[in-house]
Amino acid sequence: MLEGIRQAIFEEMDRDPAVVALGEDIGVYGGAFKVTEGLLARFGPERVIDAPIAETAIVGAACGMSYLGLRPIVEMQFIDFIACCFNQVTNFVAKSHYRWGAPVPMVLRGPSGGGVHGGPFHSANPEMYFVHTPGLKVVYPSTARDAKGLLKSAVRDNNPVLFFEHKFLYRRIKEELPEGDFTEPLGKAAVRREGSDLTILSYAAMMYPALEAAELLASEGIEAEVIDLRTLLPLDRETILASVKKTNKLLIVHEDTRTGGIAGEIAALVCEGAFEDLDGPIARVTALDTPTPYSPPLEEHFLPNAAKIVAAAREMARY
Amino acid sequence: MTATLTRQQYLDLYYYMQLNRQLEERMVRLFRQNKIVGGLYSSLGQEAIPVGTAYALEPRDWLAPMIRNIGALLVKGFKPRDIFTQHMAKYTSPTFGKDGTSHFGDLKVRHTVSPISMLGDLIPVMTGVAMAGRYLGQKIVTLTWIGDGGSSTGAFHEGLIFAAQQRAALVLVLENNQWAYSTPVSRQSPVKDFAERARGYGIQSRIVDGNDVVAVYKTAKDAVEEARAGRGPVLIEVKTMRMKGHAQHDPAEYVPKEMFEYWKARDPIALYEKYLTENKVWDAKTKSEIDARIERELDEEQKFAEESPLPPPELAEQGVYCEEGCHTITAEWQRPKEEVMPPRSSVEAVWRVDGFEVAEKLTNGSKQAVSGGNGSKSPKPSARPATKVTAKPAAKSDDDTASAPRVPFGRGPKDKSLRQAAPQKQGRR
Numbered sequence: 135m136l137e138g139i140r141q142a143i144f145e146e147m148d149r150d151p152a153v154v155a156l157g158e159d160i161g162v163y164g165g166a167f168k169v170t171e172g173l174l175a176r177f178g179p180e181r182v183i184d185a186p187i188a189e190t191a192i193v194g195a196a197c198g199m200s201y202l203g204l205r206p207i208v209e210m211q212f213i214d215f216i217a218c219c220f221n222q223v224t225n226f227v228a229k230s231h232y233r234w235g236a237p238v239p240m241v242l243r244g245p246s247g248g249g250v251h252g253g254p255f256h257s258a259n260p261e262m263y264f265v266h267t268p269g270l271k272v273v274y275p276s277t278a279r280d281a282k283g284l285l286k287s288a289v290r291d292n293n294p295v296l297f298f299e300h301k302f303l304y305r306r307i308k309e310e311l312p313e314g315d316f317t318e319p320l321g322k323a324a325v326r327r328e329g330s331d332l333t334i335l336s337y338a339a340m341m342y343p344a345l346e347a348a349e350l351l352a353s354e355g356i357e358a359e360v361i362d363l364r365t366l367l368p369l370d371r372e373t374i375l376a377s378v379k380k381t382n383k384l385l386i387v388h389e390d391t392r393t394g395g396i397a398g399e400i401a402a403l404v405c406e407g408a409f410e411d412l413d414g415p416i417a418r419v420t421a422l423d424t425p426t427p428y429s430p431p432l433e434e435h436f437l438p439n440a441a442k443i444v445a446a447a448r449e450m451a452r453y
Numbered sequence: 454m455t456a457t458l459t460r461q462q463y464l465d466l467y468y469y470m471q472l473n474r475q476l477e478e479r480m481v482r483l484f485r486q487n488k489i490v491g492g493l494y495s496s497l498g499q500e501a502i503p504v505g506t507a508y509a510l511e512p513r514d515w516l517a518p519m520i521r522n523i524g525a526l527l528v529k530g531f532k533p534r535d536i537f538t539q540h541m542a543k544y545t546s547p548t549f550g551k552d553g554t555s556h557f558g559d560l561k562v563r564h565t566v567s568p569i570s571m572l573g574d575l576i577p578v579m580t581g582v583a584m585a586g587r588y589l590g591q592k593i594v595t596l597t598w599i600g601d602g603g604s605s606t607g608a609f610h611e612g613l614i615f616a617a618q619q620r621a622a623l624v625l626v627l628e629n630n631q632w633a634y635s636t637p638v639s640r641q642s643p644v645k646d647f648a649e650r651a652r653g654y655g656i657q658s659r660i661v662d663g664n665d666v667v668a669v670y671k672t673a674k675d676a677v678e679e680a681r682a683g684r685g686p687v688l689i690e691v692k693t694m695r696m697k698g699h700a701q702h703d704p705a706e707y708v709p710k711e712m713f714e715y716w717k718a719r720d721p722i723a724l725y726e727k728y729l730t731e732n733k734v735w736d737a738k739t740k741s742e743i744d745a746r747i748e749r750e751l752d753e754e755q756k757f758a759e760e761s762p763l764p765p766p767e768l769a770e771q772g773v774y775c776e777e778g779c780h781t782i783t784a785e786w787q788r789p790k791e792e793v794m795p796p797r798s799s800v801e802a803v804w805r806v807d808g809f810e811v812a813e814k815l816t817n818g819s820k821q822a823v824s825g826g827n828g829s830k831s832p833k834p835s836a837r838p839a840t841k842v843t844a845k846p847a848a849k850s851d852d853d854t855a856s857a858p859r860v861p862f863g864r865g866p867k868d869k870s871l872r873q874a875a876p877q878k879q880g881r882r
Binding site for chain 2: 176235271293
């Protein structure tokens with residue numbers, strides 16, 4: 135997936151001189167995860183800006199740059215540090231177009247998620263702080279192809295887009311990337327597996343245990359439809375409701391913590407839009423309501439996995 | 454300070470200061486009539502600062518006001534009706550009623566960025582505007598303001614650190630009006646002159662009497678020229694006094710009476726009127742003509758605002774996102790784009806670190822630094838940035854990467870597969 139993200143950044147900067155990159159250690163060093171390796175050599179220090187450790191300044195400056203028609207791509211070294219510039223993102227950037235008609239075409243991207251023993255400050259899934267902020271778009275891909283196509287769309291979008299890159303997937307998933315320029319639309323979910331007995335909704339790294347669980351369930355005669363949300367804001371309401379109307383059961387899986395996670399929001403919109411179609415209660419498999427613990431057995435207990443998803447699906451089969 | 458003013462410019466400064474004051478006096482009356490639905494902040498006694506500093510800008514330059522900088526908006530070409538309608542939450546306001554006070558702007562013509570209520574955030578934003586301006590070859594300067602109170606925020610420090618590192622063409626005016634809401638300066642910081650902080654960022658600073666509009670203008674003009682010449686950001690501390698409470702609701706009983714009295718005798722408009730008379734720039738007739746013009750204009754503008762409708766309720770739903778062609782985003786290039794595109798943009802990406810041999814100097818100078826108290830005798834930092842990217846070719850061996858610090862989770866340069874894969878990836882492009 136890392137290669138898809140790299141290609142998107144390089145190709146967008148090749149395509150449009152208004153695209154610039156800012157972040158900590160993104161230049162000579164190439165970024166903590168080497169996403170931007172070679173970027174400085176190709177585009178020079180005017181377009182690839184190594185910034186001091188000052189997230190508020192970085193996001194603020196990117197916002198200012200966007201007011202002059204540039205399209206900055208900002209890297210958070212770890213997405214956890216977006217908390218340091220929360221005000222700049224939620225108050226300055228997100229409200230700019232609504233308040234005074236000033237669009238902020240900016241991408242804020244960074245490595246997120248757990249499963250890599252990063253502990254409480256290098257494992258965050260902070261998407262819901264921003265899904266709750268009108269004016270932002272929030273993207274969280276699960277495949278290399280989506281990462282590339284969605285990041286390109288994000289760069290070309292006229293709105294601030296938060297682009298979460300699950301670091302567990304950076305070098306673990308392998309797939310063929312199509313050659314050349316292509317985009318994937320923001321705000322559209324993707325059906326990854328067709329099924330008739332229940333819908334499993336997920337995104338990012340949890341797509342893989344969700345698909346694994348679907349195969350296990352198939353061997354037990356339960357055909358799950360698995361949907362990758364891809365974009366969390368705006369949500370693809372149509373795809374979600376269409377699937378629930380088809381399978382009549384909904385299980386939502388996310389790596390984010392339980393309370394205030396997107397499962398609650400989706401449950402509400404399904405109750406509003408497809409209540410009559412439900413054959414049982416909406417279920418969710420999520421991380422625990424705790425910080426992400428460091429030690430492997432603790433983190434494994436904290437995170438959802440295929441076994442937990444299968445158990446929840448079996449429970450639902452009783453209805 | 455070589456800036457000189459023509460007679461018309463002297464009169465302009467008076468016009469804008471008096472317009473600022475009369476406009477605000479009318480808004481106080483509107484506030485008392487409940488025609489202003491939200492808060493009202495006063496710049497009484499501070500008018501020389503927004504007017505004098507904004508007047509030092511050229512039309513291509515950018516500014517971002519704070520709540521006590523209505524005068525700067527007037528100088529930049531906004532009309533009093535914009536201010537009236539914003540405060541009265543009218544549909545005809547620049548934000549159609551979506552935001553109030555001086556929270557509005559104009560990207561295309563007046564190059565003005567809207568503030569937010571959180572203090573300090575404009576400093577990084579205007580740093581970014583200056584960076585983009587330089588990148589596009591526009592030779593612009595950006596100007597924004599902060600109070601003594603707002604200078605305690607993290608955004609203030611982060612913004613100045615980044616602006617200094619980038620040598621951004623930013624002029625930051627620190628309005629020391631002695632009060633952060635109810636807290637006097639002495640209870641905010643032991644620093645006497647906030648301009649001193651500039652040394653900590655490695656940038657220039659000035660201190661000026663904020664109630665002397667000519668001095669404010671000349672200082673700002675000089676700072677704008679320094680910034681435009683590429684000599685980095687400038688911090689100007691202006692000493693002044695907030696003559697009202699934090700906002701209209703606040704009677705400011707915590708301010709000692711003698712403090713108000715001292716500063717009342719230094720009213721910037723009264724001082725300037727005296728200056729214009731003594732220097733024979735104007736006579737009583739000119740003054741009354743300008744005053745009458747202000748009265749006439751404000752009558753008209755206020756009437757427009759009062760007769761304007763409130764926005765339709767459904768408007769609340771609109772404009773969260775920029776979609777379906779509501780804005781065309783373009784950058785105004787004033788340099789050839791080829792300069793920033795490969796192959797012309799390509800460099801050998803290595804650090805060259807100068808002046809790292811500091812250990813001996815520190816050992817010899819440490820006693821001085823300790824006894825120097827305020828650090829006045831401590832070693833001066835090098836004027837040059839310690840590191841820079843050079844276009845010089847440098848031998849890059851496996852040893853270089855092998856000795857690099859370890860990246861979390863073993864995916865960094867120590868990762869053998871990554872080291873082997875990296876040259877191939879670059880080769881494809």
